[in-house]
Amino acid sequence: MASLETIHVPVLIVGGGIVGLSASLFLSHQGVNSLLIERHSGTSIHPRARSVNARTMEIFRTIGLSDLVREAGASLAPTWGIYSGTSLKSVIETKPRRENRKGASLVRSAEIGPEDGVFVTQDMLEPVILKAAREIGGDVRFYSECTDVEQYEEYVTARIRNRETGNSIKVTADYLIAADGANSPIRSQLGVTTTGRGTMGNLLNILFHADLKDIVLNREFSLCSIDSPEVVGILTSINNSDRWVFHLNYDPSKGEKPADYPPDRCKELLRIALGLPDIKIDIVSILPWQPAVRVVTKLQHGRIFFAGDAAHQMPPYGGQGANTGISDAYNLAWKLSFVLNGYANSRLLQTFDTERLPVGKTAAEASAGPADDRGLISIKRDLRTIMGWTRIIPLTSGYGYVYSSDSLAVVREDIWPLGGMTWKPWNAPSLFFSLDGRPGSRAPHVWVEKEGNKISTIDIFGKGFVLLAGSEGDAWVAALKTINEKFHGLGFTGYRVGPKGEIVDQGKKWEAAAGISSTGALLVRPDGYVAWRQRRMPTDVYAMLEDVLGEILCL
Ligand SMILES: Cc1cc2nc3c(=O)[nH]c(=O)nc-3n(C[C@H](O)[C@H](O)[C@H](O)COP(=O)(O)OP(=O)(O)OC[C@H]3O[C@@H](n4cnc5c(N)ncnc54)[C@H](O)[C@@H]3O)c2cc1C
Ligand SMILES: *[C@@H]1O[C@H](CO)[C@@H](O)[C@H](O)[C@H]1NC(C)=O
Numbered sequence: 387m388a389s390l391e392t393i394h395v396p397v398l399i400v401g402g403g404i405v406g407l408s409a410s411l412f413l414s415h416q417g418v419n420s421l422l423i424e425r426h427s428g429t430s431i432h433p434r435a436r437s438v439n440a441r442t443m444e445i446f447r448t449i450g451l452s453d454l455v456r457e458a459g460a461s462l463a464p465t466w467g468i469y470s471g472t473s474l475k476s477v478i479e480t481k482p483r484r485e486n487r488k489g490a491s492l493v494r495s496a497e498i499g500p501e502d503g504v505f506v507t508q509d510m511l512e513p514v515i516l517k518a519a520r521e522i523g524g525d526v527r528f529y530s531e532c533t534d535v536e537q538y539e540e541y542v543t544a545r546i547r548n549r550e551t552g553n554s555i556k557v558t559a560d561y562l563i564a565a566d567g568a569n570s571p572i573r574s575q576l577g578v579t580t581t582g583r584g585t586m587g588n589l590l591n592i593l594f595h596a597d598l599k600d601i602v603l604n605r606e607f608s609l610c611s612i613d614s615p616e617v618v619g620i621l622t623s624i625n626n627s628d629r630w631v632f633h634l635n636y637d638p639s640k641g642e643k644p645a646d647y648p649p650d651r652c653k654e655l656l657r658i659a660l661g662l663p664d665i666k667i668d669i670v671s672i673l674p675w676q677p678a679v680r681v682v683t684k685l686q687h688g689r690i691f692f693a694g695d696a697a698h699q700m701p702p703y704g705g706q707g708a709n710t711g712i713s714d715a716y717n718l719a720w721k722l723s724f725v726l727n728g729y730a731n732s733r734l735l736q737t738f739d740t741e742r743l744p745v746g747k748t749a750a751e752a753s754a755g756p757a758d759d760r761g762l763i764s765i766k767r768d769l770r771t772i773m774g775w776t777r778i779i780p781l782t783s784g785y786g787y788v789y790s791s792d793s794l795a796v797v798r799e800d801i802w803p804l805g806g807m808t809w810k811p812w813n814a815p816s817l818f819f820s821l822d823g824r825p826g827s828r829a830p831h832v833w834v835e836k837e838g839n840k841i842s843t844i845d846i847f848g849k850g851f852v853l854l855a856g857s858e859g860d861a862w863v864a865a866l867k868t869i870n871e872k873f874h875g876l877g878f879t880g881y882r883v884g885p886k887g888e889i890v891d892q893g894k895k896w897e898a899a900a901g902i903s904s905t906g907a908l909l910v911r912p913d914g915y916v917a918w919r920q921r922r923m924p925t926d927v928y929a930m931l932e933d934v935l936g937e938i939l940c941l
Contacts (some may be wrong), residue, residue: 705782
């Protein structure tokens with residue numbers, strides 16, 4: 387590679403799918419320069435993933451993007467539920483038209499978080515992320531393919547070929563994020579192994595135009611499973627009007643292959659699936675794909691980190707693929723920033739594996755639960771299917787996990803004598819999701835007031851560590867000044883939360899939600915997860931904070 391033009395970047399991102407683009411955005415948000423290369427000419431034209439869960443929306447909210455994301459999904463807002471039958475017409479005509487259905491607000495009404503999940507297709511969402519990433523300085527280059535990666539003790543090198551000009555350049559980087567998708571070439575190049583059930587079925591993802599607006603109006607659905615003698619598959623709503631996707635099942639064991647399904651045959655089958663023999667159909671594209679479970683055995687390989695489908699491929703039935711990948715990127719971005727800025731030892735990066743690998747693995751395995759033998763979503767009411775759904779449902783909002791204190795960035799709490807239980811009244815966030823302030827959990831959401839504005843506690847996180855103390859926690863906030871002098875540049879902030887605090891919380895809801903007394907505090911990481919909880923004020927606040935920070939930053 388010696389004679390090639392060489393550029394250096396702190397982080398190279400390979401793959402400009404939803405996860406790579408998110409990584410670019412999050413790194414810029416943390417002040418880290420990156421270069422993203424994507425071999426296609428632009429973002430995905432296929433709708434693909436549609437669900438952005440509540441936790442992902444919270445992340446976008448932190449970056450100031452949640453309104454734009456909601457807007458991008460506006461046409462899917464009335465979508466709700468799963469239908470099944472022998473044709474769309476035969477099913478939908480049994481459903482009454484709903485009157486003015488408002489979107490379900492499960493997360494907000496249960497006071498779990500400030501945002502609800504929304505439906506947005508990937509082709510609408512990716513441009514929103516791309517634009518935001520570029521606006522805050524992300525260098526994103528399309529038509530660029532990574533053809534070779536090499537790794538050394540101190541850096542990574544990659545050869546990047548411009549597919550338009552055929553010219554190559556060499557990039558050296560401190561770290562590389564491999565967000566290069568389910569068939570990850572980097573995974574193959576490094577010989578990284580995967581585990582899991584593997585391929586579960588064979589589908590053709592048919593994107594088509596057909597005007598179904600009137601027939602679905604006020605009875606919009608998410609998925610309609612079709613099982614008839616001529617055609618088996620799933621109809622998916624894309625804009626509730628004239629854009630639709632049908633996941634058509636074919637069977638290689640009967641000698642079938644994608645080439646047996648040219649556009650004219652697909653049109654015929656779609657008319658049968660819709661139950662509308664005369665409807666005008668335009669086929670936009672036909673994409674063969676296989677739902678599968680494949681999870682790498684390790685996310686970090688030296689200076690290379692796998693994220694998204696490259697790390698954990700999963701069937702789409704829990705809507706976890708894109709969401710899990712976005713959270714991977716959010717988890718990694720602040721850690722890379724802290725290490726590159728010299729605030730943390732590079733051992734902090736090991737926590738990417740400790741924290742994210744179990745999440746990816748669980749999401750992948752649970753996503754296979756609601757699938758049938760053909761890899762399609764199962765609508766049967768047998769025990770196996772019901773058990774499958776029971777596993778995936780708690781994960782769908784994006785809150786169903788807590789990082790273990792095996793992670794160096796989560797400080798184990800002394801749980802004697804109550805086993806970690808807090809004295810606050812139980813509610814949905816604590817009972818179902820362990821979002822009760824315990825270390826490793828997503829820090830609790832409470833509506834509060836800051837400088838006269840109503841905000842969520844979640845809105846306080848995103849950059850740097852934040853300490854949120856109880857209503858009598860003055861000494862914590864006072865200690866931060868000295869801490870910031872000692873940990874130069876860290877920009878650690880802290881607030882007293884209570885009726886008279888800098889963060890106004892009239893009902894002292896924060897203390898209850900965080901499981902602390904009026905003199906206790908939660909230390910929250912830049913990704914909004916609790917690093918440490920101290921229920922009461924210790925005798926030497928400064929010494930304790932210094933210890934804990936040193937531990938989390940692996941110093
Ligand atoms: C048909 C289909 C339907 C889906 N439906 C859903 C759903 O309903 N819900 C859900 O949650 N998920 C769904 N998914 C999964 C979802 O699309 C993925 O989880 C998500 O796209 C993962 O994002 P990613 O960025 O990790 O990978 P990808 O989106 O696959 O992006 C990887 C990118 O890397 C690029 N690349 C690869 N190698 C190189 C290289 N050497 N150099 C440069 N660029 C490279 C590729 O061109 C690609 O753009 C679906 C997937 C498919 C295929
Ligand atoms: C749905 O998609 C079609 C085809 O791209 C487009 O013409 C139409 O305006 C869209 N409708 C809505 C409601 O977004």
